[in-house]
Amino acid sequence: MRISAKILAVLTALPLLALTACSTDADAEAAAPGPATELRLGYFGNVTHAPALVGVAQGLFAAELGDTTLSTQVFNAGPAAIEALNAGAIDATFIGPNPAINGFIKSSGESLRIIAGSTSGGAQLVVRDGITSAADLEGAELATPQLGGTQDVALRAWLTEQGLENSITGGGDVTITPTENASTLQLFSGGNLDGAWLPEPWASRLVLDAGAHVLVDEKDLWPDGKFLTTHLIVATAFLDEHPETVEALLRGTVASVDWLNANPGEAPAVVNAEIAKAAGKPLSDDVIARAFTNITFSVDPLATTLDTLLAAGVTAGTTEQASLDGIYDLRLLNKVLTADGVPTVSAAGLGEE
Incomplete structure (x- = not known):
């Protein structure tokens, strides 16, 4: 029996169509948003990064992340952390405001979003x-x-x-x-x-x-006397791909800030122990006590101060004048705060809230 060329072409194409369908389904599943297998988090070994230090030391991040593995990297200053974020070496980091502003501007608003506050003063x-x-x-x-x-x-x-x-x-x-x-x-x-x-x-x-x-x-x-020293940023791509993981990180951050404010007597020792891991030795009791008197902790990012910080960067010659519209995405933070029954925070017109 002879098979026509047309029928042969159809029969040949069927396995390819099935393979393509399977491939499309697999690609769609792989691209579907969901919790990340790993969260790579940056912070500094400073008292001004106490919410990060406590979140790690007390297991508050890990508890909220669940099956997502937490990996951490300690930096000395913000520009290096921004370089790591841009290079894909970390997914999120606690950082000062001016490096975040620079990173946002240099990427034309694409690379990062500020998702929470952390520390004022210090x-x-x-x-x-x-x-x-x-x-x-x-x-x-x-x-x-x-x-x-x-x-x-x-x-x-x-x-x-x-x-x-x-x-x-x-x-x-x-x-x-x-x-x-x-x-x-x-x-x-x-x-x-x-x-x-x-x-x-x-x-x-x-x-x-x-x-x-x-x-x-x-x-x-x-x-x-309120000025932003540290806030939390995330790579925009990571936020888009893994909002569940970012929300878990924010729950851990809120828990860490709450713990710091509820345990002023215990907090310096916990933070000092984490600083010792990063620096090789702890601070003296007098130093850690003095440092804590100069800082306050809040997840409010003090968004109304960001334009002033931008202007300072322009004056300093380290930043170019540009729009900061879109730099905040506080939706997940406000979702967490609402669930906790506490007031939400503002993006001051510079992003979503």
Whole structure:
């Protein structure tokens, strides 16, 4: 019996059609959103990142993530964390506001979203004896954790407001050298730095361990003393693909902030133990106690302050002027807060809430 060419073509095509259908179904299943197998989370070994440290130490993140494996990476400053996020090495990170602003702007609003607040306060300009005013800083050598980081921007903008020239390329009335925090302590102790604008616990370490004094407490520069030191961001692609995992992370963050506020006596020791893991040794009791007096914890991202932080970055020369529309996505956070029966937070018109 002869089979016509037309029938033969149909019979040949049937297995291919079945294979294509199976492949399409598999691709659709693989692309379907759902919990991630792993969440790679970044944070710093600083007191200003206490919600992250407590979330890890107390198992609050892991409890909410369930079958999703939590992997962590500790950074010294924000720009390095943004590089890791952009490179796909981490999925989310606790971070200061100015690196997040830079990352958002440089990616034309595509790479990241701010999904929660974390910490307010806890940054100071501490200096050596003999410096008692801004005028005394002319010719000084100062340090910050990293170029373009939140404390770096704060220092450069403040110096400019005081009429002291500084440049991200060097020179000016004041020299600013971005320096890893532990090295800043060593350099200051050795008389090779005049001061530094630092987050906690490093400001307290220079004061109590190296004899510095506070020239500027950043809270004095903000209305009601509230300014954002740390918030939580996530890669936009990860948020789109795994909203359940991001919501679980947010539940853990809310739980961590609540724990910190409910356990002020126990919190310093828990945070100090995590800092010891990152730094190799714990802080002194006096340092950790002083650091905690300078900070407050809240998942409110203080969105109304973000335009001011952007303006400071422009003044500092580390950020270009651009729109921040869309930088926040607080929908999942507000879902968690609503479920807990507490007030929601605002994106101040800069994103979804």
